[in-house]
Amino acid sequence: MHVIWIPFLFILGACVGSFLNVVIYRLPRGESIVFPASHCPSCGKTIKWYDNLPIISWLMLRGQCRWCSQSISPRYLMIELLTAVLVAGLYVCYFVLRLRDGIGTFYEDWPMFAAHAALLCGLLAASAVDIELFIVPLQVMWVCSAVGIAAATFRPHAFGQPVSPALATASAGAVIGLLIALVLLRLGWIQQSFLDADDKIITDDRESTVAITAQDGVNPRKEILREILFLTPAVVLGVAGYFIATRIGVVEGFCNELFGGTASGKVSVYLASGMGAVFGMLIGAAWIWGARIFGTLGFGKEAMGMGDVHILAAVGAVAGWKVATLVFFVSPFLGLFWAMHRFVARGKRELPYGPWLALGTLVVLLFYDVLVVFINRFGALIAA
Ligand SMILES: [Zn+2]
Known part of the structure; x- marks a missing residue:
């Protein structure tokens, strides 16, 4: 075939x-x-x-x-x-x-393949826009995330990373927290940071992009506090979800029933797989958003864009939290080569970070097993 x-x-x-x-x-x-x-x-x-x-x-x-x-x-x-x-x-x-262990036939795993292919296509489009205009089209990453969650729910697959009922409940809590924060933002109860953090519309050429991005008189440390405030409901409800799902007997039983079934054909199997994708999305976003918050607080300069947060969220939703985590750590190395090249051959134009996350995703998707073996060896070396 x-x-x-x-x-x-x-x-x-x-x-x-x-x-x-x-x-x-x-x-x-x-x-x-x-x-x-x-x-x-x-x-x-x-x-x-x-x-x-x-x-x-x-x-x-x-x-x-x-x-x-x-x-x-x-x-x-x-x-x-x-x-x-x-x-x-x-x-x-x-x-x-058959670069990846545990992959089935195309007939079995086509939804997963379609989601991974959609992710790569989305990352290509996002990278092209990012290279040209230094923005990530967030809508593209939203579509990828939705495809990833849908594919994982529709057909749990070998690469899927279903989470424990407690983590599924925590993920649900965090998502509700994010929705609450979005409503509060809409109502104007909390304020948007940087103003360029959300999607911008480019009207003219690149000059105007630069003009929008370079906001004078903005205190990055103060701006990032708004983002911490925005994330507070998600963190609180996520932690609360985890605790009530592990400490309160009645809830624990309900969560186990809802997300913990392992018998094939049960709805809970699909829900657990789908929530695994949601968990992946949250972890992917958390890595970059965390780096952005700590980087900005530390250096007093806006570190990592919100576009990058959305990119790694989509990677996590499609490929799971482990892949997103590896991408977070692999991508800087890829970017480093370009930075060195730029340093040697002066005057090369600066590149945004999005394309490196995209390239990192491609590398991790294809060589996941090799990387895991490498990390395990490295870990054993340190432990010895
Ligand atoms: Zn013409």
């Missing part, structure tokens, strides 16, 4: 890449991603379907608009090719090369 699936996924990936190009261009500019139909940004002519085929059309037109001959950015071709290679390549790595 590989002979059918690989070319099919390559073509599907190229089509997804074509859609990602639309997302990358329109989302940060506040335009709708469904309407109007693709048009040449230079002459405004609507692009016909035969000029809009992924990969092929760009090559046929030699990267020029059919009507006004204005050149079309090679980024369009690159994103389509990259997406196709990512989707088909992930299939090859998982189901042909």
Whole structure:
């Protein structure tokens, strides 16, 4: 079946890449991603379907608009090719090369594969926007998180990391806490930090982005206190959830019943797997948000963006808390190479952190088992 699936996924990936190009261009500019139909940004002519085929059309037109001959950015071709290679390549790595232990057949594990592929596509789009405009399109990461939670709930799989009933209850408490904080924010009872922490809409060129980001007269340490306040309900309810689920007999029994079933076919199996994804999302977000809070308090300068928080949350939701944690520790090393390169070859432009998290995710997804063996050996070495 590989002979059918690989070319099919390559073509599907190229089509997804074509859609990602639309997302990358329109989302940060506040335009709708469904309407109007693709048009040449230079002459405004609507692009016909035969000029809009992924990969092929760009090559046929030699990267020029059919009507006004204005050149079309090679980024369009690159994103389509990259997406196709990512989707088909992930299939090859998982189901042909079987890089990961415990993976089943494509028939069994396709929802998990689809979620992982969606995550990689989302990370590619987010990275492209981040590199160009230094913002992460949060909506893209929300979609990835939702896909991850849905896939884990729909079909618990080998890579899924179902959590204990107590942790599932704690996760539920934390999510309720976040929702409460969002409502309070909406009501204006608590204030938004930095003002650029949420999604910004880019109107003009990069000049305006820089102008929005560089807020003069803002005290980062004071701003970050607002975020601590925002997170307080989630932390309190999360901890409370854990304690009532472990200390109070009646609740414990109920939580065990709700999240703890291991008999196949029971609803609790699906709920436990889904809550595992929610837990992964929370842990992923917590790593970066924690680093952001401590970094900002320590250095008095805004450290790590909220976009990065959303990225690692999506990674955790799709691939579990262990993968998100590894990505948190692996990504700085990848970024370090670029930093050294930049140091040697002066004048290279600065890169945002999002793409390193994306690259880290790809590395950890593919080489998770190798990394775990390495960490265990390293741990044994230290313990000895
Ligand atoms: Zn044109």
